[in-house]
Amino acid sequence: MELHEPPPQLHRAAPVPVRRSPERRQRGGAAWQQAAGTWTLVHEAFHLRHWRFRRNDAKVLCQTIVYFTDAMRLGATEQQANELYPYALALYRQVTQPYPWYRDPACIVPPWILPPRP
Numbered sequence: 001m002e003l004h005e006p007p008p009q010l011h012r013a014a015p016v017p018v019r020r021s022p023e024r025r026q027r028g029g030a031a032w033q034q035a036a037g038t039w040t041l042v043h044e045a046f047h048l049r050h051w052r053f054r055r056n057d058a059k060v061l062c063q064t065i066v067y068f069t070d071a072m073r074l075g076a077t078e079q080q081a082n083e084l085y086p087y088a089l090a091l092y093r094q095v096t097q098p099y100p101w102y103r104d105p106a107c108i109v110p111p112w113i114l115p116p117r118p
């Protein structure tokens with residue numbers, strides 16, 4: 001299968017801020033940056049995995065969104081993973097909306113679950 005050239009943002013590493021305050025460094029960066037870092041890690045991991053669709057970005061993007069919260073759970077609580085999931089949904093849409101060939105029509109994107117009321 002011939003693949004289209006991926007959009008540049010798809011493989012760009014998560015941005016690293018040049019200057020960060022000690023407080024922000026301690027928190028590990030902004031939430032969207034944590035989500036983007038996890039997103040990139042999961043995405044590239046599925047490209048490296050030995051499976052049939054490793055070179056198919058639509059399938060890899062689907063796996064990225066499906067396994068995003070599972071990957072987050074390697075170093076975060078379920079609540080933290082759920083809080084960052086909307087950023088993952090935004091990243092998914094950022095690629096699949098302008099480039100429809102990156103959307104796998106068979107992909108079932110997990111919904112974001114509203115956090116319980118305090």
Ligand SMILES: [Zn+2]
Nearest residue numbers: 010047057060
């Ligand atoms: Zn990719």
